[in-house]
Amino acid sequence: MAYKTQYCFPDINSSCIKTIRSTHEYNIMYVFFSVLSVWTVFLNLLVIISISHFKKLHTPTNMLIFSLAVADLLIGLIGMPLEAIRLIETCWYFGDTICRLFLTIMGLLLNTSLGNLVLIAVDRYVAVCHPLLYPQKITMTRTIIIICVCWFCSSAYNISVVITTSQRKYTCYGECTITITFALKTIDLFLSFLNPCTVIITLYFKIFYVAHQQVKVINSLMRSGKHLTEGSVRRKSESKAALTLGFVVTVYLFCWIPFFILTLTPNTRMTSVIAYFILWMLYINSALNPLIYAIFYPWFRTSVKHILNLSKIFKPA
Numbered sequence: 001m002a003y004k005t006q007y008c009f010p011d012i013n014s015s016c017i018k019t020i021r022s023t024h025e026y027n028i029m030y031v032f033f034s035v036l037s038v039w040t041v042f043l044n045l046l047v048i049i050s051i052s053h054f055k056k057l058h059t060p061t062n063m064l065i066f067s068l069a070v071a072d073l074l075i076g077l078i079g080m081p082l083e084a085i086r087l088i089e090t091c092w093y094f095g096d097t098i099c100r101l102f103l104t105i106m107g108l109l110l111n112t113s114l115g116n117l118v119l120i121a122v123d124r125y126v127a128v129c130h131p132l133l134y135p136q137k138i139t140m141t142r143t144i145i146i147i148c149v150c151w152f153c154s155s156a157y158n159i160s161v162v163i164t165t166s167q168r169k170y171t172c173y174g175e176c177t178i179t180i181t182f183a184l185k186t187i188d189l190f191l192s193f194l195n196p197c198t199v200i201i202t203l204y205f206k207i208f209y210v211a212h213q214q215v216k217v218i219n220s221l222m223r224s225g226k227h228l229t230e231g232s233v234r235r236k237s238e239s240k241a242a243l244t245l246g247f248v249v250t251v252y253l254f255c256w257i258p259f260f261i262l263t264l265t266p267n268t269r270m271t272s273v274i275a276y277f278i279l280w281m282l283y284i285n286s287a288l289n290p291l292i293y294a295i296f297y298p299w300f301r302t303s304v305k306h307i308l309n310l311s312k313i314f315k316p317a
Contacts, residue, residue, distance in 0.1 A: 008091035008174030016174035019090040026270035033084035036287065040076030044069045057299060058064045060143040061123050065293070067147045068116040071109045079106050080283050087276055092176035099176035107158035108151075110282060111192055114256070115150040117249050118196045119143075120201040129137035136265050157191070193260050200265035215283055247292060255285040278304065
């Protein structure tokens with residue numbers, strides 16, 4: 001059956017052409033992306049409730065995980081639904097102002113997520129490599145201030161990017177894109193990806209080396225039958241936490257690297273299906289982080305159990 005050409009805005013001559021899909025295809029895509037969005041919001045909400053409600057989880061490291069979960073939750077709540085509509089309908093129906101606001105918010109959330117991972121790497125570096133200085137240098141107050149600074153800087157940067165690209169030329173009416181010069185792309189590549197990733201990878205290499213040495217010493221003490229001190233147990237725990245968060249960072253970079261390769265490739269012959277798949281890898285990462293916590297963190301599994309069955313969450317203690 002031949003479909004008649006449809007436009008996003010039939011009354012406007014410069015309207016974009018709308019991709020025609022079957023009803024079955026529409027239903028499958030809307031159900032899939034709706035479930036993905038709700039699942040992402042639900043999982044990250046569990047992380048947020050766990051850390052905010054249980055006082056034992058009020059630590060600097062968990063505050064950074066809390067900030068990351070807030071960014072991931074907003075991506076699931078705002079980014080995924082609007083991006084899904086744009087993908088399925090192949091049209092942007094919400095106007096230029098909402099388009100700019102959407103691009104600004106998504107840039108803010110994605111940059112803030114990467115900024116949080118940099119802060120997590122610094123936190124783990126001090127905890128593993130300089131454990132005696134950790135209680136003095138990394139306090140709750142300082143951590144909260146640094147998180148606020150991270151969100152503010154990401155907001156200022158993304159607002160400035162959208163403002164400086166105010167003169168945009170649409171290929172057709174009904175799209176939501178932003179034209180960025182090659183110079184701005186290069187600057188964004190260094191500020192939003194290469195510099196943060198270099199810091200993260202460098203710190204984690206140092207962390208893994210020191211953690212490996214500490215675990216070897218602790219294991220040798222255990223084999224010789226010597227009693228482990230509280231500090232040795234704590235260092236082993238910090239090393240395990242560093243390995244877990246290192247896995248979070250690895251998954252994050254795996255999702256981000258193809259996206260930046262795509263953005264730097266001029267007029268690529270890559271099909272729109274592959275381009276959208278690479279873009280959605282960024283969004284799916286927001287649903288993966290809570291699953292990583294659930295696999296590696298006993299405290300998260302325990303707190304989720306209390307939250308879902310309401311066994312202890314309402315008790316004062």
